[in-house]
Amino acid sequence: MNNTIDSINNITFDTMNLYIECNDIKLSIPIIDGTACIKIIDVYKNNIGLFGLNLNDSIKIYYKKNNNIIKPIKIIKLNNYIFNDESSPSESEISI
Secondary structure (H helix, E strand, C coil), X not given: CEEEEEEEEEEEECCCEEEEEECCCEEEEEEECCEEXXXXXXXXXXXXXXXXXXXXXXXXXXXXXXXXXXXXXXXXXXXXXXXXXXXXXXXHHCCC
């Protein structure tokens, strides 16, 4: 099984497939009975499902490649850190 780390650019779907477009790879995941057939977890091994993914999330994709067809097996959402600029005082707020 191969793996790669990538960032999500777009998530779309139709009646048959869920499409996750990343920087380097485009995933096509079959939808059966209204459920995407892939395991999506976070780094703590909690099942987060599709609704746990957002644009610009970093993900690790485990997949099998057969005759240039990529079949994703599992997606792990990596921690995304957001800089909290409100926690540090600005120069104008610091008095000397």
